[in-house]
Amino acid sequence: MIQPVTLHPSFQVLLVDDEPAWLRSLSLTLERAGISNIASCQDSRKVLPLLEKGQVGLILLDLTMPGYSGEELLEIISERYPDIMVIIISGMNELDTAVRCIKKGAVDYFVKTDMQEHITKGVLRAISSHEMKLVAKGMGQRLLSNKLEHPEAFDEIITCSNSMFSLFKYMESVAISSQPVLVTGESGVGKELVARAIHTLSERRGKRISLNVAGLDTTSFSDTLFGHHRGAFTGAHSTRPGLIEQARGGSLFLDEIGDLDLQSQVKLLRLLQEGEYFPLGSDRPKNAQTRIIAATHQDLQKKVQEGRFRKDLYYRLCIHNVHIPPLRERKGDIPLLLDKFLQNAATEMGKKKPTVPPELLTHLKNYSFPGNIRELQGMVYDAVSTHKSHVLSMQSFLQAMHADAELHTEDSTEPPEPFAQFEDLPSIAECTVMLIKEAMKRADDNQTLASRMLGISQPALSKRLKQLKD
Template sequence: MYLLETHNQKMKKIYELVKKVAPSSSTVLILGESGTGKEVLAKYIHFCSKRKGPFVPINCAAIPEELLEAELFGYEKGAFTGAIKSKPGKFEKAHKGTIFLDEIGDLSPKLQAKLLRVIQEKQVERLGSDKAIKVEVRILAATNKDLEKEVQQGRFREDLFFRLNVIPIKLPPLRERKEDIPILAQFFLKKICEREGIEEKKLTSQAMEALINYPWPGNIRELENLIERLVILSENNTIDVKDLSLPSFDLKFKIKESLAEDKDMLLKYALPEISEDGIELNKLLKDIEVYYLKKALEISKGVKTKAAKLLGLNRTTFIEKLKKYNLV
């Protein structure tokens, strides 16, 4: 198993951290929005660890509380109606391996208390039994919630949070790692085409630009689903922007595309009209210049040489303009 190449600085730091963390037995708390790849990262940590046991995932938000307790800790025959034979829980199955507790922030107070006890005592008791079963398990947990906020509002146990938050890793949303979208899109294209036995399809530069500019509320999962849909439904080997059908993005992109073809129309929509009273051209030009100076500084994270290059200026001229508008 491997992690995809990244051009994003945050992800590079995360990869470096994972390499240090993986060989240890420390608990890791993976934070991030839905679809950012938390389980993939958890699997990679387990894969790179020295643990001989299995990787056992469970989604704490997908199972009702009464069933989740039995799934996590197991049960004995006759423990409840329908328990016709004994069954080990996820913790027992993960012995000598790793348990991945996805959406840990959705655990009920009762199960939070029981999980805390298991972490502290390193043993479980099946439902319907008072016999303690020792388990040697590494815990990886993940959530899309702000657990510190959940603790402050009394919805998550502080002591459990401290137990889980040994090594926190926060995954950025896809909209904050746009430079990785081409890598991910090409990876999913190749993977899905190979899986379906289809000749590999390609994205046009306009289609790729649209993917890069889309905000991806569903993150990597949404991108993968879109690529799969395109591979299956597209009749051509080349996927263009018109094939994408990105929600709430189509109209905006089409307008931008059509305006770009007609500079006069673009300026008409972007700039104020000249009224009978006239227009203050110098003020308008100043406002435009200040806007782009600030934007360049924002994109370059304050690095003036890089910001100047973005605007096609040398560093000296750029700094003079900053001083002119009191931006330094």
């Protein structure tokens, strides 16, 4: 089965020149660099009607042509279509002409005798710049809008959080870019689900390939990503394409990027900078038509300061940064996630979905969830696996939360100071009032649950609440 081709970039690159041979040569050069969304025009009088279709984002324009000259077209395009970028590629190497064209709005000027590699890099720079403008424009429009354009792309992400909704709008804006995306957040927040959504939104027709780079040495990383030729090393009995080739026209998700060793970081940096790579055993570069999405739970800025992560690679990766907030900062998602996981667990285990005791949600909302969504999912599956009665038992949840609280107490070298905010220490009576109010707040006014938090009986708490009211 032939893999459908993903056009790159998302906008059209229009080549305008009256020389058919030069058009063919330039088209082939750009295609080898991974630029596939190309249109050609030999008649300068047909350029403006083509621009009216709204598909062109970049024009490579010759100066000397019958009909409209290149300079005349440049002036008209700059006036009517200021968002379209124009690069002049002329047969004349004249400084005055180049300066005049730049003043009229051209973003670059090349001579046809320049090395093709030099011209290609200029075109790639222009494409990257235009993509960033489109992203910025899209973000502005989405911030003013109160709805998502493609809500179906986020079906796997269960949330009602406003912060996540804002994140979705940002993801819709950056999806069209071919630049890398860095997904950050604590372990268990759902970084791979976000990577899937970005790939879906990009409408890339190639595959989304995932690789956890933690533990890969330099050789394994190179072989896995770039592939090898037959005879490249002992045991290489046949040519094998790497993941970059398998994800051609799609996305490559590199998880745990913070664990990548420094030598492998250099190789990944070159891939991002040059857009090309060398399979092991080959001296001919291959073009990478793959969008890189990386993810980590680590603080990469701190690793940069410590010299354990390259600064230039960090800035390359985080051109677009999606930071997922932890579950403790979006506790409104807990009921939705709990319901979803209960249904999934019951279905997988062939059981009826159990009823949730009301106090369970209060306990969960007062828990910090260091393992985030993955931890909640584990709790639910464990509880359903031992579930027998109509109402779900809270015992396994309470045991898991208690065990985690003890673990964090043991690990904590500096326990928090509860009275640090007070200049003068409160009295015992004042402390009692504050404790009772905080317990009732955390328990959503459930006296039974609040009394458990305080370690007193429910009647004793009821008596103290009555005294507070009096």
